[in-house]
Amino acid sequence: MFKDRKLVIATMHKKEQVLAPILENGLGVKCIVPEHFNSDEWGTFSGEIERKHDPIETARQKCLKAMELSGCDLGIASEGSFGPHPSLFFIHADDEFLMLIDSKNSIEIVCRELSTKTNFNSKAIQTEKELLDFASKIGFPSHGLILKGLNDDNNIIHKGIIDQDELIQVFNDLMQRNLTVQVETDMRAMFNPTRMSVIEVLAKKLITKVQSTCPNCELPGFDITEFKAGLICSLCGMPTKSTIAHLSVCSRCGFAKEDLYPNGKTTEDPMYCDCCNP
Numbered sequence: 001m002f003k004d005r006k007l008v009i010a011t012m013h014k015k016e017q018v019l020a021p022i023l024e025n026g027l028g029v030k031c032i033v034p035e036h037f038n039s040d041e042w043g044t045f046s047g048e049i050e051r052k053h054d055p056i057e058t059a060r061q062k063c064l065k066a067m068e069l070s071g072c073d074l075g076i077a078s079e080g081s082f083g084p085h086p087s088l089f090f091i092h093a094d095d096e097f098l099m100l101i102d103s104k105n106s107i108e109i110v111c112r113e114l115s116t117k118t119n120f121n122s123k124a125i126q127t128e129k130e131l132l133d134f135a136s137k138i139g140f141p142s143h144g145l146i147l148k149g150l151n152d153d154n155n156i157i158h159k160g161i162i163d164q165d166e167l168i169q170v171f172n173d174l175m176q177r178n179l180t181v182q183v184e185t186d187m188r189a190m191f192n193p194t195r196m197s198v199i200e201v202l203a204k205k206l207i208t209k210v211q212s213t214c215p216n217c218e219l220p221g222f223d224i225t226e227f228k229a230g231l232i233c234s235l236c237g238m239p240t241k242s243t244i245a246h247l248s249v250c251s252r253c254g255f256a257k258e259d260l261y262p263n264g265k266t267t268e269d270p271m272y273c274d275c276c277n278p
Contacts, residue, residue, distance in 0.1 A: 001105065001220065002074065003028035010066035010077035012039050014190040018200040019076065026207035034069040045082070045187040046146055046157055055079040056110060059099040073104040078199055082120040082187055094118040094195055098202045100210065109221035111209055113202040119143055119194050122184040131171050134183050135164070144191030147171060149179035160191050216255035225249045234267035238275045242268045
């Protein structure tokens with residue numbers, strides 16, 4: 001379905017460096033990058049432009065725009081969010097989505113990778129020592145930094161700093177202007193190898209999902225759509241919140257497949273039972 005077709009990667013931050021080899025090898029496509037594509041229209045990590053939509057819709061809009069600019073009917077886009085992990089307290093997370101759109105065959109496939117592998121951080125600083133300590137902590141200079149002058153009407157922002165002399169010079173300039181200085185990790189992929197590695201993992205996950213086809217109509221992207229709870233307790237026999245089955249439903253023909261006991265066990269430990277261990 002995809003072999004020998006052109007696929008446009010919706011990026012201006014060099015994500016093609018990790019995406020293109022995986023996509024070309026896994027799908028047999030020829031990857032290109034759109035000209036005059038500005039992904040900042042959909043929001044910036046540094047805060048000048050607020051993201052107006054959720055990550056999936058944002059990825060969809062970026063992908064469709066890149067397809068329009070390039071004349072391709074096959075495209076891919078990613079969108080990342082950074083902040084506290086939803087279940088692991090006091091740990092930052094990189095929540096990445098990758099979307100493949102095939103307008104020729106009316107296919108849309110989405111993958112997600114929630115990773116604790118991130119250097120996402122920021123800090124208000126007053127001294128050069130604080131600046132250099134922060135830089136060392138986040139992996140500078142292989143990972144870029146952003147410096148902001150906060151108490152200024154112009155909202156001065158310096159992005160993509162990967163040189164220590166430049167870092168110190170910009171910091172001193174902001175301090176001389178009596179500005180409150182904030183240092184942040186630059187989360188754009190080309191300035192953040194850690195994030196780029198998460199996108200690489202996600203791309204491989206997408207290939208696996210694309211290669212999983214519906215047993216009935218052979219639509220690519222046949223995957224789990226629901227985790228069904230109800231695994232019974234080994235002590236009292238009551239259903240628990242643990243997964244008893246995975247349900248996969250084809251988005252095109254509606255074919256459904258249920259896999260019982262996907263985790264290899266038919267009962268749950270009483271410690272996870274609300275009746276035995278309320």
